Amino acid sequence: MSLILLIEQVLNGIQFGVMLFLMAAGLTLIFGVMGLINLAHGSLYMVGAFAAATVAGWTGSFTLALVAALAAAAAAGALVELLVIRRLYDRDHLDQVLATFALILIFSEGTRYVFGSFPLFLDIPAALSGPVVLPGGIFYPLYRLVIIAVGLLVAAGLFVLIAKTRIGIQIRAGEADREMIAALGVDISKLYTLVFALGAALAGLAGALVGAIQSVQVGMGEPVLILAFVVIVIGGIGSIKGALVGALLVGLTDTLGGALLPTLFATFMEPSSANTIGSAVASMAIYILMAGVLLFKPSGLFGAT
Amino acid sequence: MARETLINIALFALLPVTAGVAMVMDEPFIITLVTKAAILALAGVGLNIALGLGGLVSFGHAAFFGIGGYAMGVLASHAQSYTPLMETPILIEGTKSMLVIWGVAVVTAALAALLIGVLSLRTTGVYFIMITLAFGQMLYYFAISWPAYGGEDGLSIYIRNDFPGLNTLDPIQFFAIAFAVLAAVLFVAGRLAKAPFGLALSAARQNPERVETVGIAPFWLRLVAFIVSGAVTGLAGALFADLNRFVSPTMFSWQTSGEIMVFVILGGVGRLFGPVAGAALFILLEHVLGGLSDYWHVYLGLLLLLVVLFARGGLIGTLAGRETAHD
Numbered sequence: 001m002s003l004i005l006l007i008e009q010v011l012n013g014i015q016f017g018v019m020l021f022l023m024a025a026g027l028t029l030i031f032g033v034m035g036l037i038n039l040a041h042g043s044l045y046m047v048g049a050f051a052a053a054t055v056a057g058w059t060g061s062f063t064l065a066l067v068a069a070l071a072a073a074a075a076a077g078a079l080v081e082l083l084v085i086r087r088l089y090d091r092d093h094l095d096q097v098l099a100t101f102a103l104i105l106i107f108s109e110g111t112r113y114v115f116g117s118f119p120l121f122l123d124i125p126a127a128l129s130g131p132v133v134l135p136g137g138i139f140y141p142l143y144r145l146v147i148i149a150v151g152l153l154v155a156a157g158l159f160v161l162i163a164k165t166r167i168g169i170q171i172r173a174g175e176a177d178r179e180m181i182a183a184l185g186v187d188i189s190k191l192y193t194l195v196f197a198l199g200a201a202l203a204g205l206a207g208a209l210v211g212a213i214q215s216v217q218v219g220m221g222e223p224v225l226i227l228a229f230v231v232i233v234i235g236g237i238g239s240i241k242g243a244l245v246g247a248l249l250v251g252l253t254d255t256l257g258g259a260l261l262p263t264l265f266a267t268f269m270e271p272s273s274a275n276t277i278g279s280a281v282a283s284m285a286i287y288i289l290m291a292g293v294l295l296f297k298p299s300g301l302f303g304a305t
Numbered sequence: 306m307a308r309e310t311l312i313n314i315a316l317f318a319l320l321p322v323t324a325g326v327a328m329v330m331d332e333p334f335i336i337t338l339v340t341k342a343a344i345l346a347l348a349g350v351g352l353n354i355a356l357g358l359g360g361l362v363s364f365g366h367a368a369f370f371g372i373g374g375y376a377m378g379v380l381a382s383h384a385q386s387y388t389p390l391m392e393t394p395i396l397i398e399g400t401k402s403m404l405v406i407w408g409v410a411v412v413t414a415a416l417a418a419l420l421i422g423v424l425s426l427r428t429t430g431v432y433f434i435m436i437t438l439a440f441g442q443m444l445y446y447f448a449i450s451w452p453a454y455g456g457e458d459g460l461s462i463y464i465r466n467d468f469p470g471l472n473t474l475d476p477i478q479f480f481a482i483a484f485a486v487l488a489a490v491l492f493v494a495g496r497l498a499k500a501p502f503g504l505a506l507s508a509a510r511q512n513p514e515r516v517e518t519v520g521i522a523p524f525w526l527r528l529v530a531f532i533v534s535g536a537v538t539g540l541a542g543a544l545f546a547d548l549n550r551f552v553s554p555t556m557f558s559w560q561t562s563g564e565i566m567v568f569v570i571l572g573g574v575g576r577l578f579g580p581v582a583g584a585a586l587f588i589l590l591e592h593v594l595g596g597l598s599d600y601w602h603v604y605l606g607l608l609l610l611l612v613v614l615f616a617r618g619g620l621i622g623t624l625a626g627r628e629t630a631h632d
Contacts, residue, residue: 037431087614093431094362098570099613101563105606113600226442226559229435237431276452283450287443291424294436298427 004138009259010252015144017251018151022206023228024235024243025158026199032238033174033195036085037093039100041203041228042221043107048073048204049211049220050111053120062125066208073204074197081196086189104222112218119215122208147209154202155244162240171195175238227254230286234293236303245301250286257285309625313578316621317491319585321484328477336476337548342588343483344544349568349580350487350494351537356566357575358498359530360510361426364434365441366565368421369414369535371448371557373542376410378460378552385462403466403473403482406543414539415532417444422531426524438559445557459553466547473547483544487581490537495577497533506530538565571612573619582620 027041051072056065080103088096124143131139162168170191173181182188207221214220231250235242262278269277281288293301320343327335348370355361383390383399390397400406425436449457465473473479497503509516509523516523546552555561564587572583590608594601616623 031431037434084610084614093434094356094570094574095613095617097362097364097434098566099610101567102606102609102613105602105609109600109602109606113603222559226438230439233432233435233439280447280450283446284443287439290436290439294424294428294432299432 004136005259007134007136007138008140009255011140011144011148013252013255014248015148015151015251016255017248018148018155019206019210020224020227020231020251021151021155021244021247022202022209023224024231024247025155025240026202027228028232028235028238028240028243029171029195030199031232033171034089034192036089037096037100038085038199039097039225040080040103040107041199042223042225043104044073044077044200044203044221045207045224046107046111046218046221047076048207049122049216050115050120050207051204052208052211053122053216056122057120062123062128062212065122066205069204069208070201073207074201076204077200078193078197080200081193085196086192089192108218115218117218119217122211122216124212143212150205150209154205158240167191167194227286230290232300234290234300236297236300239300239302242300242302249289253286253289254282257282261285307625309576309621312621312624316578316582316585317488320487320581321480324477324480324484333476336480338588338592340476340480340483340548341545342585343480343487344541344548345565345568345587346581346584347483347487347490347544348538348541348565349572349584350490350577351534351539351541352565353534353569353575353577353580354494354497354537355531355534356569357579358503358506358510359527359534361527361531361534362434363425363437363531363534364559364562364566365421365437365439366535366538367557367559367561368437368441368444369418369538370542370545370561370565371444371552371554372414372417373410373539373544374546374552374556375448375454375460375542376413376539377406377466377543377546378462379454380406380409381462381466382454382460385464401464401466403468403547406466406547407540410539410543411536414542415536417539418532418535419528421535422528426527426531438562441557441559441562445554445559448554448557455553457554459551459555462546462550462552465550479548483548486540486544490540491577491581494537498577502526502529567609571609571619573621576619576621579619579621586620 023041023045027038030036030038030041048069052065052069055068056062059065084099084103088099128143128146130142132142132145134140162171170181170186173186174188174191174195178188206224210224227250231246232243233246234249235244235246258279261282262275265274265278265281297303320339324336324339327333327339348366351369352363352366355363379390380399381401384401385399388399390399421437421440425433425440428436448454454460465479467473468482471478471482473482498507505516505521506526509521509526513523516526542556545556568580568583568587570583571586572579572581590605591601594604598604612619618625
């Protein structure tokens with residue numbers, strides 16, 4: 001494999017990782033602050049993608065589509081939090097898993113009812129389509145670079161929000177001791193709704209951004225959701241830094257595994273079986289990575305022990 | 306007699322009675338539905354050993370269900386095409402014998418549960434839920450990307466496997482097999498819950514520190530429970546594949562894990578007959594609501610949400626009133 005191809009794959013891996021970070025950040029925040037495991041996070045990703053595709057279809061504007069995705073996902077998140085999720089904070093994880101599994105069924109079939117089973121398409125805006133030439137003569141799609149930039153900006157913004165702002169201090173205080181900050185006069189239920197809506201908005205943004213490279217369809221959220229789980233398990237649940245590191249690790253492992261393992265296996269076995277075994281192992285690579293991390297650090301790389 | 310015992314007897318009788326009535330009325334489709342309920346109940350009984358007794362929220366039981374299914378698919382497909390499974394170092398041939406297939410399904414599922422359990426049980430709480438989910442997905446993607454046994458398309462087996470003395474293609478006889486297995490496993494699971502092992506396991510769920518203090522390591526109790534649980538779900542997978550005469554990676558999917566969990570919860574966690582009630586209700590809903598609307602999963606979701614939020618003992622818990630099965 002040539003160096004250029006390798007660099008391309010690394011960029012693809014980073015782009016994938018950055019998308020996973022947008023999903024994982026919301027999940028890990030919601031778990032860290034409220035102690036809630038939310039399977040319906042993938043549905044919010046889907047809501048964002050569908051809102052973006054619909055609005056882009058009406059107006060033709062990608063910017064409006066992104067705004068719509070953020071707004072729709074945040075609104076759906078806030079609504080679900082008020083109606084259902086809020087009753088689950090004091091329940092055990094089993095109840096949370098089941099109730100949010102039920103939410104997935106409702107969201108998925110509801111979306112299928114409204115939009116039908118056929119995928120929608122969201123076009124990359126003209127200004128961002130086409131390749132750019134990177135130093136070294138590598139052609140790379142501009143849109144994917146923009147995704148990387150947006151993801152890194154959001155990550156930086158999230159770090160500032162958590163570390164520097166009043167809301168961020170309240171969020172961290174909520175993680176540490178929720179009774180105490182309630183006693184200090186912070187409206188804890190409003191804070192919870194806010195955090196949930198923020199997580200939902202990030203998922204919606206990821207859905208809209210990815211929706212322009214893949215098709216927008218029912219069930220698109222769950223594979224990403226499960227990868228986001230792998231990310232936060234590797235990074236340590238509740239840690240934004242862990243989510244970022246975990247997301248990049250998973251993104252790179254998955255992309256590079258798929259590109260390199262068949263070639264690697266071909267060095268010591270015959271090409272046809274190397275291809276089969278290589279791609280089979282590659283499809284499991286991130287789970288093997290996760291098992292390996294948990295073997296040495298049962299609560300993830302940056303998790304509180 | 307306690308109300309729950311009466312409900313259990315009624316529930317348990319419901320399956321063969323429905324199948325019998327369907328046979329008299331010559332409705333083989335209904336018999337197949339009841340058989341499906343019995344097999345899914347078996348998968349639920351398996352999960353319930355880990356979940357109800359051990360408090361291990363496994364979101365990856367599709368792994369064992371799928372392994373059982375593929376044990377059947379792989380062995381029967383080799384027998385079907387008269388090609389040996391392996392020639393070196395020893396000759397292993399495919400088989401159409403249900404009993405052999407069950408044995409292989411149980412042993413491979415138990416081995417997988419041992420491996421997954423040793424790794425997963427190092428973690429607790431949400432980590433455990435997610436790591437079991439991830440192992441399930443790992444096998445799912447493996448099944449999809451491994452072309453030898455059908456890959457994404459799955460494997461069709463044309464003729465149901467053999468059981469000595471019975472015609473397995475006759476719906477009522479196949480139902481009898483599935484029901485007998487369910488009855489036997491329920492009996493064993495009931496004894497297990499009352500045996501010293503089951504009591505220690507329950508105690509480890511409620512208060513692991515105390516169990517440790519009296520000199521029993523919760524890890525080994527949980528690992529054994531997880532293995533037994535995986536083996537039972539694997540057996541259910543083999544039967545399920547035989548019922549459909551088809552296996553596909555869907556058996557490994559996380560939705561399957563979720564559904565097995567739904568059977569347990571709809572019926573009532575930690576209740577011996579909970580999965581039977583849950584699976585029967587699930588099949589009934591699938592049949593009735595599925596006939597009314599293509600979007601029946603919405604109603605299933607709403608029902609599940611209501612059960613989780615408001616009817617915490619599940620179906621049996623609601624019917625049996627306040628006499629709880631555990632804690």
